[in-house]
Amino acid sequence: xxxxxxxxxxxxxxxxxxxxxxxxxxxxxxxxxxxxxxxxxxxxxxxxxxxxxxxxxxxxxxxxxxxxxxxxxxxxxxxxxxxxxxx
Numbered sequence: 001x002x003x004x005x006x007x008x009x010x011x012x013x014x015x016x017x018x019x020x021x022x023x024x025x026x027x028x029x030x031x032x033x034x035x036x037x038x039x040x041x042x043x044x045x046x047x048x049x050x051x052x053x054x055x056x057x058x059x060x061x062x063x064x065x066x067x068x069x070x071x072x073x074x075x076x077x078x079x080x081x082x083x084x085x086x087x
Contacts, residue, residue: 004047008054022063023049025070 006016013019026049030036036048037057052058 004050004054009050012053012056013060019053021067022060023053025063025067026052026058028070029066 006019009019009023010016013022023046027045030045030048036052038048038051038055040048043051053060053063
């Protein structure tokens with residue numbers, strides 16, 4: 001796949017808002033050093049994430065779980081900050 005289009009990904013994830021969340025989660029993982037099976041071809045991690053989704057190289061259930069974990073981590077950090085403010 002030379003070019004990734006939203007249409008390629010929408011076939012796998014019908015909601016474009018979910019697509020953005022999943023692709024951004026995967027791009028963050030790639031930025032943190034996660035390995036991909038795809039050739040990078042000088043593509044940025046956001047494009048690689050979209051290519052992985054379009055080619056079903058990464059399970060959507062995994063991305064959903066990791067996304068939920070990241071939200072939970074952020075909520076815990078916010079709660080810690082709020083409790084420190086009250087002291």
